[in-house]
Amino acid sequence: MTTMTETSVREFKMPDVGEGLTEAEILKWYVQPGDSVTDGQVVCEVETAKAAVELPIPYDGVVRALHFPEGTTVDVGTAIIAVDVAGGAPEPVKAEPAAPAEAPAQEPEPEGRKPVLVGYGVGTSATKRRPRKGPEVSVPAPAQAIQSELNGHAPVAEKPRPLAKPPVRKLAKDLGVDLDTITPSGPDGIITREDVHAAATPKQAEPVVTVPTAAAPTATPVIPAPVASYDTARETRIPVKGVRKATAAAMVGSAFTAPHVTEFVTVDVTRTMKLVEELKQDKEFQGLRVNPLLLIAKALLVAIKRNPDINASWDEANQEIVQKHYVNLGIAAATPRGLIVPNIKDAHGKTLPQLAEALGELVATAREGKTSPAAMQGGTVTITNVGVFGVDTGTPILNPGESAILAVGAIKLQPWVHKGKVKPRQVTTLALSFDHRLVDGELGSKVLADVA
Template structure:
């Protein structure tokens, strides 16, 4: 890796895109030396222990150097790309306004110490209780520090940069929404994805012209080493990293920490399958994906409402049971990079059409490999649909930090005693695993029985919800 010393060159560092992760692997570069980049443009895709994430650059300029080839794992905070800032002020000049702001507005500095705003990932370093000399800060940090100081400098200066995480900035750029016009709803004035989506109707669409490439030959980027094959091609060893490595560690930790209990029930879901077909013709579900998983998810949410104690977690450090008054419903998804479990935030508050929309977005995002780390955090209970593989059922392992997971088997036409006669009916097997430290057999059985009862008689969704 080469360190750039030119004052007009900005070094973009590997950000912490997963709230506490220490490293990420560079999967793909979208730019090469000589390419022109603009603020918010995605320059590379990286994979963390949780997901693949696209990284936008926070300034305009021309790419000078890519410090690492694709396939390299880089520590958070390490420079990964150097950009010659077109028309930008040198680093020393960029720091001057910061010093001036501190000298002329000591009350602003005091405000930042008492009620500081967060500096977002990839746009500078977060402030700590320890004061640092302004000249020690990198240019990128100086730029962001200026943006969080209240008011203009000497009554003029540039306008504060809207606070938004890189994925939100990219979404706004793709939708043509000016972040300066968006009203933030997140903590400390941070703009969320929902804010951008709400503003997209009235926001003017901006067409970004294609950036011309500078006449500089791109430097070759070394490809990652392929998997090593041994014994004349009879064995191949593939390094375990990224999502697969994190999943393996989480599953081992869960299996040998939480005492698992699994219960099973086989249920006639013929009426549920008929309801699925009816909902597909309903106007309220036009354009939405309606399938058995939607009604299974709603049945589980109703069962949790009737038995709220199962929606909890075990706090080992404090020896406490933490009961959740919200449900972030996780849906296990198999991807080429391994198993991930994104969750639908506040699923308990969603109507059936809203739940269908959220499920559709979750599945589409997972298939495209664009699930964000935030989407996989904070889950409270999970559904895994092994039936899509033709499997009858299984004994699922709890997602770490959760107390229950429901496995759904394949729905098959089977002989079933219905109204005293053997008839062909749509039948499936459900399996509920739970943490026996905080969920006893009675509670687990009630939840599983409620889910089965709703799927057998879907009208209970109306009377029990």
């Protein structure tokens, strides 16, 4: 018997950290079996279809099992970690039975306690342990040992986890290579990509299938990763998931649902660039990031105020045009996890310094990969700055649920007719795509000309 009883062990389930998300991938565990955790402590980082999010645990105790390894995609509502809230010896595999008098009483959850993350709350009673569904990947050694104890079998000693960086672990998973079978060649015993490729070659002819043992008769057989049927030295295949998968689905849905129209205008922005330099010296903008995008964003907000019908969406179910009396300004941002579009809430009511501050925070948060799902919901119109890549302009695809998106091209010094003479001027091209179901050519042209 162990101290893992139904009354002392709490199963923390994968929460819905957004709105309507169904799954998330475990990127990194910050705790291991045997570690003590406290209420609010971050135990892991997960990636959803919207962003990477850190998950805090909602109670105190000792970690008894991690149900899934890093890199596993888990459905929302599935238990991912077991915590013994009654305490006990901090042993990762087995806890010795404690005398009834020595076992600390479990304190009831205080009423009115607030949840620490969107998508789950704090229960007021102990959670009963339910049989866990067998995951599609191998269960970590500590969890196997605990399960064996529950089934009346002696635990197996935990094997040290092989050292490898996350990209190498992902490569091994994709190629169906067991890291435990690899002899590391890197410094300090770290497994390298070359080690994984070398181990994958002889295994292509003999794929290994894991058969469930008699110790766990209800466990689902572990499905081996598919053997690579292509030349891994000449090709790399990356599974589509997380942010990139959600972006792809959204763009396909938008492109084939809303009839897109794109219009272009080339603008002399020499005076705009002079204004940027003047604002950088203004005391009101000290410590703020001032750039052409800031002024273009403000120009778009002014154009929307003058032409409010552009700030709307199409409700297909009710056959209605929904006009928005607020502007949540989306800014497309390229991140290592893919393209995301966080938005500045109520941008229409912000002064230029406030808009600069909000824009700076939005960009910094996106680069750090800390953008919250809430920051990417509820956008009404979007700006995408392709000019930072040296591109003249593009034909942007609408963000789902929006009626317009403005693409900003590169600002270049070009010959331009100014006051009847050809002079070198700083010029850029703006492109406005809009939903032709609710925005006609006249309205779209007015908005684009107004921004210019």
